[in-house]
Every structure is written in C-alpha cells, then in structure tokens.
Amino acid sequence: MFESLYTADEMRAVEGGHDVKKLMQRAGRGLAELILDEYDDRKSITIVCGPGNNGGDGRVAASRLRQAQRDVRLVESKPEDEEKDLGRPDLIVDALFGTGFTGEPRPGAARLIEQINEADVDVIAVDVPSGVDASTGEIAGAVVDAEWTVTFHREKVGLYVAPGTFHRGELEVVDIGLEDRQTTYARTTPEILDLVPLRSPRDTKYTAGSVLVVGGSPGLTGAACLAARAAFRADAGYVAVAAPRASLPVIEQQLLEAVKRPLEEVWDAATRARSLAIGPGLGRSDGAKELVRRLLEETELPAIVDADALFDLQPFARSAPTVLTPHSGELGRLLDVDASWIDAHRLEACRRAVERFGCVVLLKGEGTIVASPGEQTLIVPGFPSLATAGTGDVLTGIVGSFLAKGLDGRLAAAAAATAHAEAAAEAPQRAGLVASDVIEMLPYVLG
Numbered sequence: 001m002f003e004s005l006y007t008a009d010e011m012r013a014v015e016g017g018h019d020v021k022k023l024m025q026r027a028g029r030g031l032a033e034l035i036l037d038e039y040d041d042r043k044s045i046t047i048v049c050g051p052g053n054n055g056g057d058g059r060v061a062a063s064r065l066r067q068a069q070r071d072v073r074l075v076e077s078k079p080e081d082e083e084k085d086l087g088r089p090d091l092i093v094d095a096l097f098g099t100g101f102t103g104e105p106r107p108g109a110a111r112l113i114e115q116i117n118e119a120d121v122d123v124i125a126v127d128v129p130s131g132v133d134a135s136t137g138e139i140a141g142a143v144v145d146a147e148w149t150v151t152f153h154r155e156k157v158g159l160y161v162a163p164g165t166f167h168r169g170e171l172e173v174v175d176i177g178l179e180d181r182q183t184t185y186a187r188t189t190p191e192i193l194d195l196v197p198l199r200s201p202r203d204t205k206y207t208a209g210s211v212l213v214v215g216g217s218p219g220l221t222g223a224a225c226l227a228a229r230a231a232f233r234a235d236a237g238y239v240a241v242a243a244p245r246a247s248l249p250v251i252e253q254q255l256l257e258a259v260k261r262p263l264e265e266v267w268d269a270a271t272r273a274r275s276l277a278i279g280p281g282l283g284r285s286d287g288a289k290e291l292v293r294r295l296l297e298e299t300e301l302p303a304i305v306d307a308d309a310l311f312d313l314q315p316f317a318r319s320a321p322t323v324l325t326p327h328s329g330e331l332g333r334l335l336d337v338d339a340s341w342i343d344a345h346r347l348e349a350c351r352r353a354v355e356r357f358g359c360v361v362l363l364k365g366e367g368t369i370v371a372s373p374g375e376q377t378l379i380v381p382g383f384p385s386l387a388t389a390g391t392g393d394v395l396t397g398i399v400g401s402f403l404a405k406g407l408d409g410r411l412a413a414a415a416a417a418t419a420h421a422e423a424a425a426e427a428p429q430r431a432g433l434v435a436s437d438v439i440e441m442l443p444y445v446l447g
Contacts, residue, residue, distance in 0.1 A: 001194070002186040005157045005379060007135035008099040014153065014178045023176050024053060027152045028060020030174030031126060034150050035061070035091070036068055039122070042090035046073045048116060050096040050109075050130075057126050057152075058095025077112055084112055092116055094144045095126040099134035099156060104141035113142040122147040128156055129167040136347050137161030137367065145169075153178045157185045160379045161346055162366040185377045190422055192415045193446060197405050198235050208237030209404035212273035213258075213280060213397070214266060214295065215308065216243030216251055217288075220281030223307060223393045225254040226435050227280040230397025232257055233442040234419065236404055240273065242266040243281075266291070275302045277400035279309030280393045289313075296322070302403035302412075306396040310334065315357055321409035322359040323399055327392065331363060350377070360409035362399075364392065368417045372410040380417040383424040390435030395420050398442070419445055 006014075015023065035045070047062050049055030055077075062072045073087045077096055086092065094116060096109065105113060113130055116123055123146045128134045131143030137158040149159060149168040153176055158164040199208045211231040216224030224241050231239045240259040243251055248260050261269045270276065278295055282288050292309045293316065302321040305313065310330045316322075326334065328342040328349075335342075335352055342349045346363060350371040353361040360372040368380040398419055402412035423441035427433055 001189055001191040002376075002378070003189060004154050004180060004183040005160060005185040005187050006154050006183055007157055007185070009135070010181065010183050011099050011134075011153065011156070014181055018178065020053065023178075024056045025060055026176040027057040027174060029064055030152070030176070031057060031093070031124070031150045032061040032064035032068070034148070034172050034174075035065065035093070035124060038148065039091050042070075044071045044073075044087065044089045045091045045093065046075060046086045046089040047093040048075045048077060048084075048086070048096050048112060050077050050098070052098055052100070054095050054098030054126050058093055061093065061095075077109060084115060086115055086119060089119070089121060091121055092119055092123045093126065094123055094130050094146060096130040096144070098127050101128075101130070102133050102135075105131055110142035113144055117145050125149040125168065127151050128158055128164070132158050132164040132167055134158040136345070137164030138345060139163050139167075143167050148172060150174060152176050154180070155187065157347075157379070160187055160367045160381065161369070163344065165367050183376070185379060188378055188380050188414050188418050190418060190445075192411070192418050193422070195407065195411060196235070196402055196415055196419075196446060198446065199237060203237065205237035206272065206274070209235065209401050210238040210272055210274045211236045211240070211277055211397070211400040211404050212266075212269050212275070212301075213239065213241045213277045213400065214263075214291070215278070215280040215282040216241060216247045217281055217283035218244065218246050220283065220308075221247050221250045221254065222390065223281035225251060226390050226393040226439070227277050227397035227400065228255055228258045229436075230394040230439050230442065231277065231401040233439050234398040234401035234416070235443075235446060236401040238272070240269050242269050263291075266295070270295075270299055270301060273301055273404070275304070275400050275404035277304050277306070277396050279305055279307040280396055282308040284308050284311045302409065304396055304399040304403060306392065321403060321412070323362060323403070323409050323413045324353065324357060324359060325362045325364065325392070325395060325399065325413070326353070327364045347377070360413050362413045362417060364395070370410060370414045370417065375410055378410065378414045380414055381421060383421045385424045385427070385430055385433040386421065386438070388434060391420070391424075391438060394435050394438050
C-alpha cells in the first residue's frame, strides 16, 4: 500500500554505523549484475565516476564487469575538468553524483553530463541521475537522461517527483543490507484501493456514498457531468448535481442516474449528501466565489475543492475533511507565483499550500503529491494518457465518492489518484484516451 521513499538525510541516517566499503561492494556488485542481465550484448562500457561514494560504486562495478570480460573505461571527474574522452562505448554508467547532490553542477561536471547525453547510447544512472536532487526531484542545471536507474536500499523521493522522474528511465532497487526506517514520503501502490469500502448488503444508496457535485454553469456543463459520472463509477450510491437553472436541461440530457437541482437549492441538496465536490464548471463570478466560501464555512460535510472553486480561494476555517486538487497553474495563483516555479519545486509548493490552507492538498502532475498537516506525504505515480481535458473532473468525482464512503481526506485523495491512474492504464486506448474512457474503467480497478 505504501513504499518508503528516502531523502538524502534519511539515507545517511540508515547508513550510519555501517562499514562504507562493504556497502559499496554490495552496491557495485548489484549495479554490475543489472548491466550483465539487461545488456549482455554490450561489450564496451564507459563508467564516469565522481570523487564520492557514488563513484566508488562505479569502480566496484567496473572490477566485476572486467571479470565478466567486458571492456571497461573508467573516466574520473574533477570539478574543473575540460572535455573528457569517453571512448566509443556501447553503454555509459553515470556514477558522477549521488544522493547527496544538491544545486547546479559546476561547469566541468555540466560539460561532462552534456557529453554523456550526446553519446547516443543507453545510460545507466547510479542511485539517481546526476543533476537530480534525490530529496526533491528538483533540477537546477545539466542533468543526465538515463535509460535505467539503479538505486540502493530503497527508492528515493526525487525519482518519483517531477522534473526528476522524467530523467530516471526504468528503475531497479538493489538491497544492500540496511534496515528500514520511517520516512517523510512514501509512494502509493494499487493495494491502497483495498481501503475503499465497496457497497455491502447492508448499504442503501445513501450509506454507500452520497455525493453532491456543485458546478455546471452554462457552457461548462461537461465538467459537472464528468465528475458526477465518475462518482457513480467510483461506487457512490447516490449523486446529485446542483447547477444554475439554465444548465439543467443540458445536464438532464447527459446524466440519467444523477438527481439535478437548481443552484439555489444547494443547501437543501446538501442535507442528503455525505460529501461535496465543489467546482467543476462552476464559473468564476463573485457569486460563485461567495458560494464556495459559504459551503466551506457553513457545512460540516467532507469536501473536495477543484477547478473554478479554487479561483481566488482564501484560507478558511472548517473541521471536516477538505481536499484541494490544483494543477500547477491553479496552485501558482493561490500562492502568487508562476506555474513554472510550481513545476520546478513541487514538494515545496505543496508544503506552502498545506501551510496556507491547513488541509489536504493534492497537486496534480507526474508524481501526484498528496500532502496534509503533520502526516507522511504520499506520491502517486501517474500515467501519460491522463494529460487530456476532463480527467481532472473525473478525479474530483472519485475523491468525492471516497470521501462520502468515510475515508479521511489524505487517504481519499491518494486512493482516488491511484484509481485514476490505474483506470487509465487499464483502458485499451493509449493514443486518444479521453476522460470518459477513464470513467468506464473505474469499476474494473475497484472491483
């Protein structure tokens, strides 16, 4: 359900008291074994070694590869080196920087990284691709593009958080004999979906999960319809949509099973609900912003706040579970920074949002982040096909369903993001996947 992700400090803590040379031997042998298994036809290998333990792992691997009759060239890096001769290898091993690296590579190292990337052969990174901050996934300058990353003990945070995750390639974890410890971050696995209570013989349509979707302004009705359909397919027993009266004929055509209510009756509709999904297609008028504020402050229902409901959202006080689900542009507006800064500093951005709003924040993107006050931050691996219009509305409906079923905010958000990605992966489409395709696959990943 949760796999620990380690920061650099946490790795140093578990390594403390151990014989560094023994750890290096185990790491280097594991690295060499992967190369021999995955690249048994590659005879000429260049290993680029830095001065630290990462380079030491590379040197141990070089010895093992030579024993296996591989032609190995060791390239030693120094801070101000000029261009190096990498030879004409079939494969390059990046053992330049390790988990302790932060910031921007120095000019000599940056040139060497550029050489590695320009060599036009597969690259295997040791622990993390050089240039990636292992603790955050941040990149400040040149970075290695790896085909494989061989990491030691357990996976590192930066291998799952963008932009770092874009450079890691396939991932192999090598056990080097260390004990586990509690970590600040963890990766979810599909087993988290076992926490979602599905309908039982004792349930009614209301106790199985009753969701009220608030949104669907004229021209934006599709968003509310997608959220409502997703809530049903995420096993909610009852879904209502509160929308402007002018939108109801359109929504009536699109949704058979959902109850439709004019927006002025939202308070009455809320009495039947066990969760609120606020924002899909709501619009950004002053009246819409006031409605969002009142729903958050005057109800005790668990709530997900997404899309238009996030526009100009101000901190609020409520005790019920609350989940904000921004993408980088929406979070940038909430924090008054550029979306590009959010994309480059995803963990820090999420931390700031949790501090500002005091609730669960789900930051969408590759390596979806689910953070909440005082709890372990969860990272949910994504799926490329989800980069299409409407999938955020689908996620809103899933979170709404899971909140209505009684999951707390952090688990509802993480389980919903996992179901979202798993449903996309199960769909027969890769190219051309649309949001409705994800909805239709939800019962298969939950059942």
